[in-house]
Amino acid sequence: MDQSGTELQQLIETGQGRLELLIGWDNPAGQRLAMETGFTREGVRRMPDGELQVWSRLPGDPAGPAPRLLPDLPGGELSDGVVTLRPLDERDVAFYAELHSLPEVVITSVPPVPPSAEEVRRRCGRAAANWLAGTRADLVILDTATGERAGEIDLYYQEPPTQQAMIGYSLLPSYRKRGFATRAAQLVALWAFAETDIARLIAGAAPENVGSQRVLERAGFRREAFLRSRLPGPGGTRIDDVQYVLLAGDLLAQASSGSDH
Ligand SMILES: CC(C)(COP(=O)(O)OP(=O)(O)OC[C@H]1O[C@@H](n2cnc3c(N)ncnc32)[C@H](O)[C@@H]1OP(=O)(O)O)[C@@H](O)C(=O)NCCC(=O)NCCS
Known part of the structure; x- marks a missing residue:
């Protein structure tokens, strides 16, 4: 665990109330740290400039790491x-856009419409x-x-x-x-x-x-x-x-x- 992880651990050990983390979708390292330290994902907070994942930890929550349903390869x-x-x-944006513009791929997708450039970047x-x-x-x-x-x-x-x-x-x-x-x-x-x-x-x-x-x-x-x-x-x-x-x-x-x- 790096310095931010150690600081988070200290906060958990000394904190009395609810701890909340807002984590960007482009920050898997932050998400891993939240999971390792026993935070639970609550949902998504919509903000004017994008969405953030909301993670929280309450006193008495089991210590991490949270179980992974899909482990790393x-x-x-x-x-x-x-x-x-x-x-x-994110390196695959151009490839993904090309693949998902093919009519035979679109027709087998749900919904059966080509994703917008924004949706491709998001996925x-x-x-x-x-x-x-x-x-x-x-x-x-x-x-x-x-x-x-x-x-x-x-x-x-x-x-x-x-x-x-x-x-x-x-x-x-x-x-x-x-x-x-x-x-x-x-x-x-x-x-x-x-x-x-x-x-x-x-x-x-x-x-x-x-x-x-x-x-x-x-x-x-x-x-x-x-x-x-x-x-x-x-x-x-x-x-x-x-x-x-x-x-x-x-x-x-x-x-x-x-x-x-
Ligand atoms: C369907 C698709 C994924 C097949 O991929 P692929 O890599 O060509 O498939 P494989 O080479 O592994 O083929 C496996 C078998 O299917 C057969 N096959 C593949 N495409 C076929 C086709 N269009 N018509 C008839 N048989 C076909 C192959 O000849 C092979 O048969 P064999 O084992 O008897 O030799 C590909 O055609 C595709 O991307 N299609 C558009 C998107 C799509 O339909 N996705 C699936 C959504 S359910």
Whole structure:
């Protein structure tokens, strides 16, 4: 713990009342310090020049560190030698804007509209904070051989009480049909089952999105349900969703049957 951490610890030990920290979304180090010292995230304070995260600590709160639903990646990345996954950050704004302007990516997004430049900056800039908060892990898929950005894969921890999370992914056109999405889904699934308490990993695809369904089958997911009108479509329409699920046991069964990509 650095000097500001030591000072914060002293304040906690001597303080009688409520301690409050306002932390910028672009300050994951501050957020880590708050978590390490037992602060609880309360919400978001809207300010004229932007939003701040509100963290508080009361006397009697358990000493930190607060539990992490989504821990850091071991060594900062995941790789199988062909693709490498690393956390999305503010360096990825141009790539993210390019990927999310593609019509076939927009139509599979919720909502199905291209994000504004401001929204792109916000998503990239807040990715580290969301990961620390345990709500989502946004990852860039890199071509390991060149280090170039090929796509993204995101894990949304939507239902911690039932230990169910969802993944979604997209590739730039020049990197498709090379097994990258399948490999990325497998890497995220292995990490999720090994390093988090996630028990069910789900993913959805539009009925006509054969490519995405094939990715999920190759990655060991099983088709589970057909959800009618599940998602908002363009112009006020609704889109059906084919839902797939992967359990840790499915991966083990796949491994013991010798199936590999
Ligand atoms: C869907 C998508 C992610 C597939 O990524 P990818 O890296 O090309 O997928 P993979 O190379 O891992 O392909 C896995 C399998 O699916 C097949 N496949 C991939 N795209 C396909 C397509 N458009 N039509 C039919 N089969 C397809 C591959 O041939 C491969 O099959 P195989 O195992 O029998 O050889 C990519 O096309 C994409 O980004 N699409 C736009 C966004 C999107 O649909 N995202 C998913 C939202 S649910």
